[in-house]
Amino acid sequence: MPEYIYKATDRAGKVMEGSLDAPDEAAVVSRLRGMGCIPIRIEQAAAGAKPRPRKISLNIDFKTRIASQFTRISGAELLSFTQELSTLIRAGLPLDRSLSVLTEITENKRLKEITEEVLRDVRGGKAFSEALAKHPAVFNRLYVNMIKAGEAGGILDVVLERLLDFLERSQELKRTVVGAMIYPLVLIFVMGIVMAVLLIFVVPRFVGIFEMMHQELPLPTQVLLGISTIAQRYWWLIIGGGAGLYVWFQKYTASEKGKMVWDTFMLRLPLINALILKIEVARLSRTLGTLITSGVPLLQALGIVREIIGNLIIANSINTIQKAVKEGKGVSLPMRSLGIFPSLAVHMIRVGEETGRMEEMLIRVADTYDRDVQVTVKRLLGLLEPLLILVMALLVGFIVISIVLALFSINDVSF
Numbered sequence: 001m002p003e004y005i006y007k008a009t010d011r012a013g014k015v016m017e018g019s020l021d022a023p024d025e026a027a028v029v030s031r032l033r034g035m036g037c038i039p040i041r042i043e044q045a046a047a048g049a050k051p052r053p054r055k056i057s058l059n060i061d062f063k064t065r066i067a068s069q070f071t072r073i074s075g076a077e078l079l080s081f082t083q084e085l086s087t088l089i090r091a092g093l094p095l096d097r098s099l100s101v102l103t104e105i106t107e108n109k110r111l112k113e114i115t116e117e118v119l120r121d122v123r124g125g126k127a128f129s130e131a132l133a134k135h136p137a138v139f140n141r142l143y144v145n146m147i148k149a150g151e152a153g154g155i156l157d158v159v160l161e162r163l164l165d166f167l168e169r170s171q172e173l174k175r176t177v178v179g180a181m182i183y184p185l186v187l188i189f190v191m192g193i194v195m196a197v198l199l200i201f202v203v204p205r206f207v208g209i210f211e212m213m214h215q216e217l218p219l220p221t222q223v224l225l226g227i228s229t230i231a232q233r234y235w236w237l238i239i240g241g242g243a244g245l246y247v248w249f250q251k252y253t254a255s256e257k258g259k260m261v262w263d264t265f266m267l268r269l270p271l272i273n274a275l276i277l278k279i280e281v282a283r284l285s286r287t288l289g290t291l292i293t294s295g296v297p298l299l300q301a302l303g304i305v306r307e308i309i310g311n312l313i314i315a316n317s318i319n320t321i322q323k324a325v326k327e328g329k330g331v332s333l334p335m336r337s338l339g340i341f342p343s344l345a346v347h348m349i350r351v352g353e354e355t356g357r358m359e360e361m362l363i364r365v366a367d368t369y370d371r372d373v374q375v376t377v378k379r380l381l382g383l384l385e386p387l388l389i390l391v392m393a394l395l396v397g398f399i400v401i402s403i404v405l406a407l408f409s410i411n412d413v414s415f
Helices: 025-034 062-068 075-090 095-105 109-123 128-133 141-153 156-211 219-233 235-254 256-268 272-293 298-308 312-326 332-338 343-355 358-410
Strands: 003-009 015-021 038-044
Touching (some): 003 025, 015 025, 075 095, 095 109, 128 141, 141 156, 219 358, 256 312, 272 298, 272 343, 332 343
Antiparallel strands (some): 003 038
């Protein structure tokens, strides 16, 4: 029977850790609840692993505080934080006690400090949403406004569930896109290493042989020797130039003009533009649908959506939609007039407006395009992987043929 390591809390908010032998996680949850505990985190123990002792840090020294300022809080950690908070709130623990539990079990030092600050603000009389709003780098406007809507309606537990579902879907979409890019990036990296080794270490071994020639080298060999000489003598300039170009590109695309130029270019690339559009439509629909469902007014929700859209062209189009909504034209009509959004998404949103179930239809749009993103990514990879292998083969083939042509010319071998 497998062993599970758990973290749980009792009704008083005391955190405890331990392990239980059970057939599955559901059995662990059942046993913990039977003991009067609220399960927070359950993981299957690795073979031979022992439960980790509980660590409660009451004081953080100066060095730890400085280091924690540079500790990044990932989307997965924010998701875990929200999941644990939702579990505690749904179990009936008061907000301040739930936050107190999270300060003990949170492993990320920076997130622990932020949770402690939020807890102090809540105990000091501030609203939970107001306390979260002081940390915009971690809790964005979407997060804060959903919590605010939950507080106003007295349904914080329900809103946390919706927020949790939103974060899970967003993380899943992000993992799909990022995971799909790993293999092509590895291929490009390997291609660069292979070319560097051939040009810097292999080709120069033939230079002495070629120098003994008293006849003109074939053009491909001349080109290859020129590239090899540049790579040997100016490798530092190539690396420095590449790094400088990268820094310039980051600064350029950070400006509004540069971002606009780059996003326009990306939306005009064949195949890539369809993927970007599907990702942004899925993000827009899920965010807008989640906010409306949680009680955030439509105009305010559109303003939040604009901030989280990655492509500036699509983000700016939200302004047009907002103006149309103020004039009573709805959402689907201006979306269609813009000519950016897919007709299927526009049609589904129009149906939602006509039936009075727009928030539900927006979530369906998001689910549809999330699936489309996965299919599109697989198709692009199916094209990209053999293309990269072909490019590598052509480059290596060019080097080999250039050397062979030169060697044949030495022996006056005619073709």
